[in-house]
Every structure is written in structure tokens, then in C-alpha cells.
Amino acid sequence: MSRPRSAPPHRRSARRAAAGTTATLPAAALLALTLAGCATSSDTPATATAGPADRTLTVLAAASLRDVFTELGDEFEDTHPGVTVRLSFAGSNDLADQVLAGAPADVLATADEATMARVVDAGDAEQPTLFASNALVVVVPPDNPAGITGWTDLADPDAKVVICAVAVPCGTATAQVEASAGEVHAVSEEASVTDVLAKVTSGEADAGVVYGTDAALAGDDVRVVPTPETADVVNRYPIALLPTADDAALAGEFVALVTGTVGREALAADGFGAP
Template sequence: MSAAARVTAALGSLALAVGLTACGADGEPGAPEERTLTVLAAASLRDVFTDLAADFEAEHDGVTVSLSFAGSSDLGDQILAGAPADVFASADERTMDRIVDAGDASDPVAFATNTLTVVVPPGNPGGVGSFADLARDDVKVVVCAPEVPCGSATDAVADAAGVTIHRVSEEASVTDVLGKVTTGEADAGLVYVTDATLAGDDVEVVDVPETDAALNTYPIAVVAAAADAGAEQEELAHAWVDLVTGETGQAALAGAGFGAP
């Protein structure tokens, strides 16, 4: 092979290598790297975070937001057990403190507040008209378990009111409580104002001033695993926190009935 031919072949190989480098994982030129952001969030944030995830994906090419919703205490246990997570949004500060104290999350930022309310099935078959009615033996009341943020808030309200609630069930999340009310399995339930709003005509709200005794503050933080995965993943996690705490996220949360932090 002549010297000129060797140079031509070398240049061709170089061009091929550059072309392959420019291709993404799907083989398309310039395609972004596929990445997943895993967000664990309190059940009461389901609708808001689902909408925000669509906005986030639209602004970050190649990124998929994987959302997991449950009771905050359950999610906290999962993180402490090593479950994959980049961001954690809790419905209370106590659960978040467990994660931070264990070294599994950065300094949290408060991004919303929420209060409880009493909901009953349409028609109010139990005749619940006051918080005191929740102590009646003929009223089946469903609440969150004490270890769940909405459960600890329920206990705080009941203690402040001096009322012993007639509990027939304690649930792992506020959405489970709401489900038992909407299906008529319970005469009343204590859920967040935001959940009652989302339920619409499926429930009736009984306004009781006693619930003002407990205000839940929602913190959000980047999980240590995101930093361990590298600077790009940590940056992506911080971008999600910025979205939630920024103008777009705050507007979405306010529209869903959440209070300002």
C-alpha cells in the first residue's frame, strides 16, 4: 500500500470513530445519554410530583423520572436499608431527620405545609358534625398509623382536643385512609386538606377547628446515594429540588392546596 493510501485509510478510520462517538445509546447522532432520576415522595404528593416529573423530563433530554409514593416512614426505612433513591420528599420533619442523622441525605429544605381535615362519604351516613363525634362508638373512623406523618398529626390533634377517636383501622398512608372513606368502609377519616381537595365529590369535608393544632412541614433533600453515583447524578437531583422549591413547583403545590413553607 502506498503512503498516500495509508493516510487515506487512517483518515477514514478516524472519521468512523468520531461518528460512532457522536452517536448516543440508541445509535442516533447526538442522542443524549439515558439517565434515571429516582424520587421517593410522600403519598400526598402523588399528583403534584407526577405533573412536575413531566415538566422535568421535557427540560432534561434523556432523563426519566422514576417516582415512588408511600407513607413517609416506609420510604425512610427503604432509604436506610439501601434502596435506590436520588431525592426524598417527606411529609414531616421527624422522618427526614432520621435520614439526615444517619448520613443518608444532605441538608433538607422545607417546601410546603399541610393540615388535616375530616372527610366523610357523600351523604355523611355517620352523621359526623364535629371532631367530638369521632369518639362515638357508632362512628367508624379510619386514621393513619402513628408512625406515619398524618398519624402523628392525628394524635396531636386528638390530644389537643381531648378526644379519644373511635379507630377501627390504622393505615400506612393517607391515600389508604381516603380510599376506605370513598368506598364507604368508614364513616369518617382524617386526611390532608390536599387529599380531600383531590377527592372532589367522592367525599364531604367536615370543617373542624381542632385540626389547626397540627401543621405538617414537608422537607426535601438529595439522598447521599445520588452523590455516590457521581457529580452528574447529584447535579440532576439538585435540579429536581430546585424545581420543587422554585416558582414552578411552588405554584403547582399551591394549586393543589398545599401551604407555603
């Protein structure tokens, strides 16, 4: 789908590839990568020093934000010459652990308030701003091999159902639905919502519980099963500056982009709700 001022296809593909390489990095590896990225640039000699306008902004974001934050990262670079936005996507809990372990970063965006509160309470994030919301849906492969028709079918031991681990926001939300609508017989619990979706689209799972935004991005690769039971469980997404930010003003401008008109329009286009 098209949105204002999006990056050319070749540029977006390159960014996606780069983002994928940092998605699951542990804190120590992220530290080394960030320091290396700040020290040199791939298109300048190693001995050259970066000019005052050459800056890197490191953004840690929940896996469900991959598509929209990739676009917003391109938008930010377009309006900030000399700035490179380095995006790292993973489950919110993993990202919080990285920050708490001292990984250098400028901005953190999680898929729920509880995970962000853990970082704020430790003094490792500034006061966050809510910028989006998301709700769960059940997805199945297009041919629906297990014949899943509703939430109660997820309890069938013969169905291969995949959900998020309870440690990550999508798993916490799934547990809330289970508490009121019945437990799921899950054969696997994944570290991020994108991992759940991948198992469904690859045919490894008969059904998965994911965010509505992930289902929308998957398009015809999945079918959404009506589950009114999930409608009342909504995750709200916060974003915050980190005290480790090299340039707090620059980091604040990225937060302003996400929470402002351009960010709201991009998020809405990807299916996110208002916070």
C-alpha cells in the same frame, strides 16, 4: 385543574400507572427495579448501552404528594430530554426505612420533618429544604351516613372512623390533635393518608382524618366536616438529596424545580401551603 406545561392526558395516565407499581415496594424490590431500569430501556434492545443523555432519576415521595409530583416529574422530563423520572410513593416512614436499608434513590421528600431527620441523622440524606405545608381535615362520604358533624363525633364507637398509623406523619399529626381535642375511636389505622381516603371514598369508612390536599383532590367523592381543632397542627414537608444519587447535579435540579416558582405554583394549586 390546569397548570403550566402539564403533560398530555395519555402521558400522565401512563406515569400514574407506573408510579402505582412502585408505591409499596420494599427496599430489596426497589433496588432490583432501579438497577433493571438503569440497565435497559423498554424501547431499546437489551444489548444496547444507554447514551450519556439517557438517565433515570429516582424520587421517593410521601403519598400525599402523588398528584403534584407526578405533574412535576412530567415537567422535569419535558425540560431534560433523555431523563426519566421514576417516582415511588408511600408513607413517609416506609420510604425512610427503604433509604436506611440502602435502597438506591436520588431524592427523598417526606410529609414531616421528624421522619426526614431520622434519615439525615443516619447520614443517608443531605441537609433538607422545606417546600410545603399541609393540615388535617375530617372527611366523610357525601351522604355522611354516621352523621359526623365535628371532631368529638369521631369518638362514637358506632362510627367507622379510619386514621393514619402513628408511625407516619399524618398519624403523628392526628395524635397531636387527639391530645388537645379528644381521642378518636378508630376501627383502622392505615400506612398512608391515601389509604385512609380510599376507605372513605369506597364507603368502607364513615369518616377519615386526611390532609386537606387529599380532600381537595377527592372532590365530590367526600364531604369535609368543619374541625377547627385541626387548624393548629400543620406538617411541613422537607426534600433532600441522597448520597446514593448517581448524578447529584441532576437531582439538585429536581429539588430546585420543586422549591422554585414552578413547584410553588403547582403545590399551591393542589392546596399545599407555604413551608
